[in-house]
Amino acid sequence: MAAQKTKKKSSRMNRREWIAGYLFLLPNFIGFLAFTGIPVIIGFIISLTDYTGFGKPNFIGFANYAKMFTDTDFKVALQNNLFYSLTSVPLTVLFALLLALMLNRKMYGGSAFQTIYFFPNLTSMVAVGCVWLQIFDSKKGPVNQFLMNLGMEHPPKWFWGVGTALITVVIVVVWKQAGYYMVMFMGGLKNISPDLYEAAKIDGANSWQAFWHVTWPMLSPTTFMVTILTFIASFQVFDIINVTTEGGPGRATEVLVMRIYKEAFKYGRMGYGSAIGYFLFLIIFVITLIQWHGQKKWVVE
Amino acid sequence: MKNTKTRVTGIVMFLLALFVAFIMIVPFVWMVSASFKLKKEIFSVPIRWIPETFHMDNYETIMQKIPFPRYFFNTFKLTVSITALQVITCSMAAFAFSKLHFPGRDKLFLAYLGTMMVPWHAIMIPQFIVIQKLGLYDNHLSLILTGAFNVFGVFILRQNMLSIPDSLCEAAKIDGCGPFGIFTKIVLPLTKSGLATLIILTFNNVWNDYMGPMIYLDSDKNRTIQLGLATFKREFDTNYGAIMAGTVISLIPIVIVYVIAQKYIVEGIAYSGVKG
Numbered sequence: 001m002a003a004q005k006t007k008k009k010s011s012r013m014n015r016r017e018w019i020a021g022y023l024f025l026l027p028n029f030i031g032f033l034a035f036t037g038i039p040v041i042i043g044f045i046i047s048l049t050d051y052t053g054f055g056k057p058n059f060i061g062f063a064n065y066a067k068m069f070t071d072t073d074f075k076v077a078l079q080n081n082l083f084y085s086l087t088s089v090p091l092t093v094l095f096a097l098l099l100a101l102m103l104n105r106k107m108y109g110g111s112a113f114q115t116i117y118f119f120p121n122l123t124s125m126v127a128v129g130c131v132w133l134q135i136f137d138s139k140k141g142p143v144n145q146f147l148m149n150l151g152m153e154h155p156p157k158w159f160w161g162v163g164t165a166l167i168t169v170v171i172v173v174v175w176k177q178a179g180y181y182m183v184m185f186m187g188g189l190k191n192i193s194p195d196l197y198e199a200a201k202i203d204g205a206n207s208w209q210a211f212w213h214v215t216w217p218m219l220s221p222t223t224f225m226v227t228i229l230t231f232i233a234s235f236q237v238f239d240i241i242n243v244t245t246e247g248g249p250g251r252a253t254e255v256l257v258m259r260i261y262k263e264a265f266k267y268g269r270m271g272y273g274s275a276i277g278y279f280l281f282l283i284i285f286v287i288t289l290i291q292w293h294g295q296k297k298w299v300v301e
Numbered sequence: 302m303k304n305t306k307t308r309v310t311g312i313v314m315f316l317l318a319l320f321v322a323f324i325m326i327v328p329f330v331w332m333v334s335a336s337f338k339l340k341k342e343i344f345s346v347p348i349r350w351i352p353e354t355f356h357m358d359n360y361e362t363i364m365q366k367i368p369f370p371r372y373f374f375n376t377f378k379l380t381v382s383i384t385a386l387q388v389i390t391c392s393m394a395a396f397a398f399s400k401l402h403f404p405g406r407d408k409l410f411l412a413y414l415g416t417m418m419v420p421w422h423a424i425m426i427p428q429f430i431v432i433q434k435l436g437l438y439d440n441h442l443s444l445i446l447t448g449a450f451n452v453f454g455v456f457i458l459r460q461n462m463l464s465i466p467d468s469l470c471e472a473a474k475i476d477g478c479g480p481f482g483i484f485t486k487i488v489l490p491l492t493k494s495g496l497a498t499l500i501i502l503t504f505n506n507v508w509n510d511y512m513g514p515m516i517y518l519d520s521d522k523n524r525t526i527q528l529g530l531a532t533f534k535r536e537f538d539t540n541y542g543a544i545m546a547g548t549v550i551s552l553i554p555i556v557i558v559y560v561i562a563q564k565y566i567v568e569g570i571a572y573s574g575v576k577g
Contacts, residue, residue, distance in 0.1 A: 126530050236420055
């Protein structure tokens with residue numbers, strides 16, 4: 001990694017560098033201790049109590065964790081979240097990859113396209129939510145006006161339909177983030193040596209074969225990385241839902257973070273909220289373990 | 302024959318790219334267009350993408366209902382403070398992890414990367430309690446202190462610093478330069494592109510942050526732009542034109558930053574994907 005340190009150094013100089021090293025890390029150490037480390041511990045303690053945010057908490061053992069098995073609000077949120085993850089992740093990866101492959105060709109206006117595709121990613125979920133609420137407006141919105149013009153009598157109700165709200169959220173999120181992961185894929189594509197394509201061409205491969213035998217395997221570390229990142233992010237979805245549907249209609253767009261937020265900050269059930277928080281932590285932890293295991297296997301360097 | 306085929310594919314690809322561009326950009330065209338329309342014009346059929354006359358009514362309404370100057374000032378204050386602190390904390394840690402030698406360095410770095418695994422949403426309740434106990438609820442310091450550290454930032458800067466040859470640092474050391482001098486005089490000036498990426502990504506994150514301010518801030522005088530916009534949308538959810546006018550105003554700084562610094566944003570992200 002770093003170059004070997006020169007051996008001819010007095011121990012006094014070494015000591016000085018050691019101290020400097022720890023001092024340079026000190027601000028980060030304090031920050032993480034105060035705002036991540038301690039909260040991780042406090043969070044677990046609170047999850048074992050009935051703390052409401054005020055007054056004295058009572059120790060109730062693992063009752064909050066047991067409650068998750070019977071709480072239908074939580075179960076619905078978990079189901080919705082799984083549906084959201086299993087749709088938004090593959091769709092994002094697919095579109096990001098297709099866009100990257102498209103722009104990877106020499107094309108008139110290629111960099112302008114890249115600029116445009118990436119732009120939605122920089123805008124806030126609040127702004128994006130406000131705009132899409134109007135575009136998907138079930139009565140007067142341009143999308144439904146268009147569908148009615150095509151002769152559809154009952155176009156989908158999008159954010160306002162129990163059966164369509166969650167998929168509408170997925171559509172908006174994929175639209176917003178595809179450009180971000182496209183850029184990652186383009187980085188991965190640039191790293192593939194042109195010699196490999198040259199060799200494939202000499203072997204008589206057509207472009208489809210070149211994709212399956214060169215691009216796809218060489219790109220697998222990036223694909224893996226993008227899948228993991230979008231998967232982790234999918235369990236933290238909140239902003240867009242809070243701006244558009246607030247979990248509704250009914251419980252159609254309730255997700256895990258929405259539960260944590262509502263339990264803790266709306267109903268004052270800090271203990272139960274923390275328990276769900278720990279559940280979320282567990283999910284991300286498992287995904288990260290898969291990532292570490294996978295990285296060893298997948299990364300070709 | 303082959304030539305025509307590639308040309309046809311080229312044209313098809315170009316048209317496809319154009320179509321995707323349309324989908325990506327059309328919501329923003331709608332936003333700008335609606336912000337200049339009267340209420341009865343917004344959902345008129347067929348859609349008029351360019352309003353007949355540009356009405357400023359929505360902008361006047363939103364300026365009265367939302368104290369933009371104050372929200373902009375608050376958001377700007379948070380953005381600048383957090384970005385500045387991140388530059389300091391991240392570059393210091395990255396320097397220690399890449400250029401200083403001390404026992405346990407690489408193990409500490411791995412442990413530090415491991416903290417990325419803790420999702421903020423999972424610990425936002427206990428973190429909120431810590432902030433409350435520190436007496437920082439409804440105070441901008443809550444967001445500034447919790448936002449001052451960024452593992453990803455350390456990671457980017459460390460990668461950047463690793464590419465600086467150690468011989469430069471050694472030479473400075475022989476000239477009597479201490480670790481702090483090497484950090485400020487040699488390493489930092491050579492980390493400009495990494496710093497630019499960090500600054501822009503952090504600026505963008507803080508400017509767009511919604512849930513943090515929602516939890517930590519309460520009184521109107523402390524609100525950020527996203528919070529103000531979301532609150533307005535909730536209270537006046539049928540005032541479509543005014544909501545769009547507010548959205549346009551909230552996006553202006555992001556557009557400016559994107560125009561100036563697109564290169565750094567794109568490079569930073571492409572890089573993080575490759576290196577994982």
